[in-house]
């Protein structure tokens with residue numbers, strides 16, 4: 001009896017163990033069979049359809065998210081003007097007209113003065129420095145804080161690398177050559193030009209070619225060889241000046257409506273984060289490769305590629321430095337962001353002086 005009781009008890013125990021094992025095995029299978037919520041999101045952008053570089057990056061983000069989520073998060077990309085105008089992307093995401101946006105932070109500087117420090121500054125950070133600051137130097141936390149009052153969650157999502165100084169039909173030999181120069185250049189670069197005695201003309205991409213061709217403007221900058229060649233600017237300008245002092249990099253942003261973001265399960269949030277990070281690097285790689293190829297074509301077309309004289313660059317740097325300080329001083333949030341970024345960039349550049357720049361200087 002005693003032995004039978006023990007066996008019976010053991011049997012119950014074994015059965016219980018088997019049942020528990022069975023439940024453990026069947027639990028994930030049951031979850032997989034349960035219908036999972038799918039999300040269909042709109043992504044408004046500031047770019048023409050399939051625009052080289054940045055527009056291709058927006059399409060890549062949508063494709064990656066669709067693929068990685070097995071179709072649970074589907075993103076439809078809208079070109080500028082399809083759903084909202086190019087410069088209303090931030091507002092559209094903020095109010096939830098679209099769950100996602102792809103644009104450039106400095107477009108919102110009128111509404112969010114601190115935004116430009118996550119995007120581009122004259123003589124400011126290159127892509128490598130911006131990425132280090134954003135992802136490992138506290139920049140992202142500040143960016144999230146700056147966009148929080150608008151119900152928008154930001155991610156870095158593409159970078160141009162060093163732009164060019166632009167297309168000119170007048171030679172730039174001294175700082176006096178900026179006096180009276182009518183040039184299309186936005187943002188703080190434009191502010192510097194104004195302080196140098198020039199006249200800033202703001203034009204969207206589609207109007208630049210004609211304005212330069214007809215002489216309505218004397219000069220324009222756009223992005224770099226890859227995008228500039230696509231606009232055909234080499235056909236209407238004599239000189240192509242480097243380097244892009246006004247924008248040593250532009251970082252693009254993915255913006256997510258905060259309520260929409262909070263509605264996503266953690267695995268889909270991770271997919272959005274990973275896809276943004278992938279596109280952030282991929283757009284820069286694309287620009288680096290295609291800019292070089294496009295510059296070879298521009299030279300082959302007979303355009304004179306010139307470097308701005310060093311004394312001109314030195315004066316531009318002085319004026320730009322003051323313009324950045326004035327811009328930061330005009331807004332407390334911008335001032336806080338710039339103080340943090342400036343201190344971090346100083347440390348990065350001290351390190352570059354000791355290492356990276358030495359290689360560039362000697363390798364040719």
Ligand code: CA
Pocket residue numbers: 163221222223247
């Ligand atoms: Ca530009």
